Amino acid sequence: MEEPPLREEEEEGDEAGPEGALGKSPFQLTAEDVYDISYVMGRELMALGSDPRVTQLQFKIVRVLEMLETLVNEGNLTVEELRMERDNLRTEVEGLRREGSAAGGEVNLGPDKMVVDLTDPNRPRFTLQELRDVLQERNKLKSQLLVAQEELQCYKSGLIPPREGPGGRREKDTLVARANNARSNKEEKTIIRKLRDRGGFVHLGDKSKPPDFRTTDAGCGRSSSRR
Amino acid sequence: MRSSLPPLGPPVSRDRVITSFPKWYTPAACLQLREHFHGQVSAACQRGNTGTVGLKLSKVVVVGDLYVGKTSLIHRFCKNVFNRDYKATIGVDFEIERFEVAGIPFSLQIWDTAGQEKFKCIASAYYRGAQVIITAFDLTDVQTLAHTRQWLEDALRENEPGACFLFLVGTKKDLLSGAAEQVEAEAVRLANEMQAEYWSVSAKTGENVKAFFSRVAALTFERAVLQDLEQRSNAWLQVGDGDLIRMESRLPDTQDNTRPSSLGCC
Numbered sequence: 401m402e403e404p405p406l407r408e409e410e411e412e413g414d415e416a417g418p419e420g421a422l423g424k425s426p427f428q429l430t431a432e433d434v435y436d437i438s439y440v441m442g443r444e445l446m447a448l449g450s451d452p453r454v455t456q457l458q459f460k461i462v463r464v465l466e467m468l469e470t471l472v473n474e475g476n477l478t479v480e481e482l483r484m485e486r487d488n489l490r491t492e493v494e495g496l497r498r499e500g501s502a503a504g505g506e507v508n509l510g511p512d513k514m515v516v517d518l519t520d521p522n523r524p525r526f527t528l529q530e531l532r533d534v535l536q537e538r539n540k541l542k543s544q545l546l547v548a549q550e551e552l553q554c555y556k557s558g559l560i561p562p563r564e565g566p567g568g569r570r571e572k573d574t575l576v577a578r579a580n581n582a583r584s585n586k587e588e589k590t591i592i593r594k595l596r597d598r599g600g601f602v603h604l605g606d607k608s609k610p611p612d613f614r615t616t617d618a619g620c621g622r623s624s625s626r627r
Numbered sequence: 628m629r630s631s632l633p634p635l636g637p638p639v640s641r642d643r644v645i646t647s648f649p650k651w652y653t654p655a656a657c658l659q660l661r662e663h664f665h666g667q668v669s670a671a672c673q674r675g676n677t678g679t680v681g682l683k684l685s686k687v688v689v690v691g692d693l694y695v696g697k698t699s700l701i702h703r704f705c706k707n708v709f710n711r712d713y714k715a716t717i718g719v720d721f722e723i724e725r726f727e728v729a730g731i732p733f734s735l736q737i738w739d740t741a742g743q744e745k746f747k748c749i750a751s752a753y754y755r756g757a758q759v760i761i762t763a764f765d766l767t768d769v770q771t772l773a774h775t776r777q778w779l780e781d782a783l784r785e786n787e788p789g790a791c792f793l794f795l796v797g798t799k800k801d802l803l804s805g806a807a808e809q810v811e812a813e814a815v816r817l818a819n820e821m822q823a824e825y826w827s828v829s830a831k832t833g834e835n836v837k838a839f840f841s842r843v844a845a846l847t848f849e850r851a852v853l854q855d856l857e858q859r860s861n862a863w864l865q866v867g868d869g870d871l872i873r874m875e876s877r878l879p880d881t882q883d884n885t886r887p888s889s890l891g892c893c
Contacts, residue, residue, distance in 0.1 A: 532749055535718040546723055553637040 430476060434469045438462070638727075642837065645728045645848075649841040656818035656825035658792060658846060664729055668852045672729040678855040681732045684723070685847045688754055690778040691763035692771040693742030696798040699830035700763065701739050704840045709831050716741040718749040724840070728848040735759075735844055747781075754785035758847050759792045766797040766810055766827060772817065779821055792846055793823035796839065800829035 416423065418440050421433035441461060448454045509515070516523050554560045648664050651657030664672070671677050689697045698716050702708050705722040720739045725732065738757075740750035754760075760782045764771040775795060783791070795818040797811070811827060818825035824842075828835040 528748065531718060532752075535749065539719070539721060542721070543723075550637065557637045559637060 427475075429472050431469055431473050434465060434472055437468075438465045441465070639725045639732065643724065643726045645726060645841055645845055646730075649838060649845050651824060651842065652826040652835065652839070653815065656795070656815040656823070658824040664845075665849055665853065667856060668849050669729060671852055671856060672731050675731075676856075677731045677852050678859055680848065680851045680855050683851060684734045684736045685758040685851060686756055687735050687737045687759040687761060687843060687847075688740065688757040688782060689738065689761045689763060690740050690750075690754075690782050691742060691761075692765070692768075692774050692778075693744075695742065695763045695765040695768070695771050696830050697742065697763050698739050700796070700798060700828060700836065701737055703830040703833055703836045705737070707833075709833075715743055716746075718746050719753045724844075726841075726844045726848070728845055731848070731852075733844060733848045733851070735840075735847065751781060751785065754782045757782065757786055757791050758850070759794065759843055760786070761794045761796055761843070762821075762823070763796045763798055764814070766799050766803045766807075766814075769810065769813075772797075772810070772814060775817065776821070779823070792843070792850070793821055794839075794843065795821060795823040795825050797825075797827040798830065800827045800834055801832045802829075803827075 418436035421429070421436035422440065424433055442458075445454060445458050445461070551560075648662055650662060651660070654660060663669070689701060691697055693715065694713060698714075698720070699709060701722055702710070705724055716739055718741055722737045722739070723734060724737060725734045727733065738753050740753065741747075760779065762775045762779045762782070764775050779793065795814060797814055803810070811825075814827075815825050826835060826839045826842075828839055830836060
């Protein structure tokens, strides 16, 4: 049996000594382990003395160990070959896949197309119309907020007496009267009150068009516009 | 939009009260050199005869390249704040600013548009019906000045010719150092070509911001009053402007309101 060059290194790492090879799984066995086993067995046979039956058995044992060595070497070579083949195939598949996706992209996309990564949480996903609608809604709400703030300001500064609140302002589309400027303030107030009391109201402009202001409060508007 | 109504609320704050006509920034590029209100306008204001002007909301549209500071300019004026961090405007935004011009309440709805190309198709839908178009550029970036022509063209396309006051506004004045005169000379030249009034402002320091918007408000107000006077004198010749007041038909005295006798008598 030839001594392979790696023997010394292997022995260094093998803390269990030559006997350790006997405890290994047969699938993990290397040629070194077989040499260790033969060393152990040779030593024990030697201890049995020079009985001719022992010598007979020794020849057979050596033959079996040689067969084992061949099998182990063969097996390990096959494993190594398969491992290399697997790695080659893996790189080949990866290369093909990369080529494929690049080629696929070129085929499907025109000059004005783009690829969207569906796993990207920041990918584009809303339409222009949806954005338009959201903005319009926002603008509408903002204008309503401004109206409400002004109205609140009116209450705070006493421009609208609190008791007038709920009764006179049931109509959400309250009136804004554009009346003759020559009229006195008092006259106008009376007219607005009259309209309000009857539940009628005056429209100005087209109510369907967002996002400008559509509603305002008559009492509030009048009192500040005719100072 | 002419028919919309501002929220007429509490009295306007003191620094929104305009009594004398605000001056131009430079006589080299200004819309008018008059230093007083138009005679007809002061007279109308004194008599309180400004029609619906006080109820209307005049539309101001601010356009220009991204990052020139349109939003900063508007926020400095409307909220008196300046934010160092850049945040791109998404589509459009607006602010309402109430004034009292020559004793008459007057409101501007200031539309802040996105400068980013991708929002142009959204923002441009808000250009129409403007009384004022403000084209802003960055005084420290000549490219943005070069682009103002295109911005103006886009905004004008959505409006009647001659219907809008045009302003060319250079921003970030505080950052301007050596090349100031050169940039401003070019801007003035371009403003004259556009028939726009030129201003340079700083939203960071607030320099000229209030003066600028006061000028915008006064000019817009004056034109609104003059247009109103003209419309009403026409309406007097026709049969009233019954469009403005519409009563619910269940009111018993509807017929009174269809008669123009109480409208436009002065």
